[in-house]
Amino acid sequence: MKNSKLVWLLSLLLVVALFLAACGGDDKETKDDTTTDTDDKDATTEETEVAADEEQVLNLIMTAEIPTMDSALVTDAVGFDLLNNVNEGLYRLNQENIAVPAISDGEPKVSEDGLVYTFTLRDSNWSDGTPVTANDFEYSWKRAMNPDTASEYGPYMMAGVIKNATAISNGEMEYTELGVKALDEKTLEVSLEKPIPYFLSLMSFGTFLPQSEAFVTTQGENYAKNSESLLYNGPFTLAKWDGTGLSWQLLKNEEYWDKDTVKLTEINYDVIKETATAVNLYTNGEKDRAGLSGEYAMQYAADPELVNELETSVFYFKYNQERNGEKTPLANVNIREAISKAFNKEDLASVVLANGSTAAYSFIPSDFVFDEDGKDFRDVNGDMAVFNVDEAKAAWEKGLSELGVTELSIEILGGDTELSKKMDEYFKSQLEGNLPGLSITLKEVPFNVRLDLDTNQDYDIQVAGWGPDYQDPFTFLSLWETDGGNNQMSFSNPEYDQLLQDINGSLALDIEARWEAMAKAEKLIVDEEFAVGPIYQRGLMFLQKPYVKGIIAHPFGGDYSYKWAYIEGK
């Protein structure tokens, strides 16, 4: 009996040992593979370092995986960023963030009414050596409108822009009727629903990239599943991407028409979600750039390698005027004015956020759009909704007496991140301190919950944010159209609606008048109606090695271009 027990135990041990050994053997094999791989790489890079002195390799960090590389399906920052570097549309944003002809050979011919654009394509190839044709654009755009593709950005970007796109997305027309047509191999004709002044900058956006029909149909279900099932016509090609993994590579595209401009030979990416880990990898030289958040931003504030970049996302108070069918106190314009002016935005940006963000005195961000003389749209209206306790108090008293109350209790809906909570506390203390009789309750929820509450219009004041989808103030202004999909705060102003109509209607071809109308519309929502209260424009802080040069940050579409980047003095 005793013996049999021992035998049992022994055999069990044996099984476990075998199991472990099998596991161990397996990992060892794969590990050995990867080790030799990296060893080889190190060896070769060292050699080239000696030979060429300056190896053109950039090592970057991403904070999220690539959800998809299919330009019809992409919706996120990582996807758009990479697409911008591995593919190229008719236009591309240059180093000054101006859209310039790319696959389009020079400016297109535009019909007098501004409705038909005829592009001639330059001679250029896909990464497999086949030529990029006009049909590649026609196919790709129509594919994005095909209900079977279930693209989100296709209908979103094309409706109201490309002819018939609205009808197609409403299911009233076949997707093949989209207003884009390849006249021959190298000529593409695009018809618009109405004149769109910013149309050419749109042509640099990811959704409007070409796709090779032959390639996509051959790949079928597998298209864009990994780096091998994709074609590239941009400065780089994607490599070593398995579709869901945490690392990948960009390699210089030898088939790119402008490959002489591209200096980098290789960009290595790793997804790292922890700031601490990113900073450690930056410190020990494995990575050339690391984003800083929270306390790291403060810790490295004086570091000579710190780079501060202003993004084009604006955060603002969204004042809900009607909740559950009843008017909120925020339906009163004086109350809205009071709140917009009753908190110190400078302190908020520099002390509370301290992450490179700046106080916002407008709804259209700075460094986003410029007129023909290079003047920032932001400067047209000057500072609006400035922190001013006296004005805030006066408006507050007036508002209270109009409402016939002496006290108000208002809820602020915000995010549940540490930073959002800190910010909410600041709002509470500032607003309650500066507006007598006001008590603020805070509601801090995850992002998804906030979206739900926004959709149901179930909040008083929401801390919301918006980033542009194209390079025109209209991408911000259109949010507050009466009954617009993003309005969700019962703001309605006939004058504003009329301005919006004119901006993309009667004034579409009159650049100057349109510019003025947009400035007027912005002033109306920020400084007259106080429909929203701008808070801050988001900034980004990161460490970047001094030998990294020429990375271009973009205000919309892909975040960065590496086409002009290079390594010098490493």
Next chain:
Amino acid sequence: MTKYITRRIFYMFITFFLIATATFFLMKALPGSPISSASKLSPTQLAVVEAKYGLDQPIPVQYAKYMLNLAQGDLGNSFQFKNASVTDLIIDRLGPSLILGTQGLVLGVTLGILLGMIAALRQNTIWDYGSTFVAIIGISIPSFVFATFLQYWLAVQWELFPVALWKDGWMSSVLPSIALAMGPLATASRFIRTEMIEVLSSDYITLAKSKGANGFEIAFKHAFRNALIPLVTVLGPLAAGLLTGSLVIEQIFAIPGIGEQFVKSIMSNDFSIIMGTTLFFSAFLIVVIFLVDVLYGIIDPRIRLSGGKD
């Protein structure tokens, strides 16, 4: 025994089915939509996208469809990764998690047993206090603090190991495994110490001593084997905990594991990955608990007997 095991397997399927059902309906009650730009689309556009993913159907229909697919082993396609099948994703991400989990468990439990034995055999000496101290540290310091500490000193300062990433073969797994091992180490050492002390003071040990068995024989042949029994009980949950609980460690060391995906899928309402990972983790836990019960019976025949009587 066979009857017992058949019954247990039947119950395992019931448990799994209940978990799948509960997860499905709880998940559908989550706020938000897996369609990331839903707020930008008009209702008709949104309807097209929802129809494509079958989200337009009533929830009971979606449930029935999901369960039918599940019965055929099809976990569906991810929402956040537009082209990836959930099964592929889990398989891809499982490897690193398994390696870390196994190494962490083996290392932690082995060291824990050693520490526990030393503590029990050298009760109330500096050895005992030392092992208690290590156990308290292991229990009270969260693994991510420990991980950050290891990363900073052993990797950044002394450059003994890679800082992060899954690229230097086995070396990449050392620090995360150590960080993961701390919890099991503490648990195992406490269990073994308590049990050993109890066993060592029991009658049959005294008998063995009086028969002239030497200290080594007593410690290993008599005391240790009996002290192992309660440890086997906690081994199952410990193993499952390591696999599921490694998400923070995976993030800190930027390891492409499954735990990290689990959290992300919930944040982005990626229904199919939430279901896939939850079901995978539950299946794992169910099987481990089953194995532990069977193991338990093997180590201690009294338990198998009472199970067999059913």
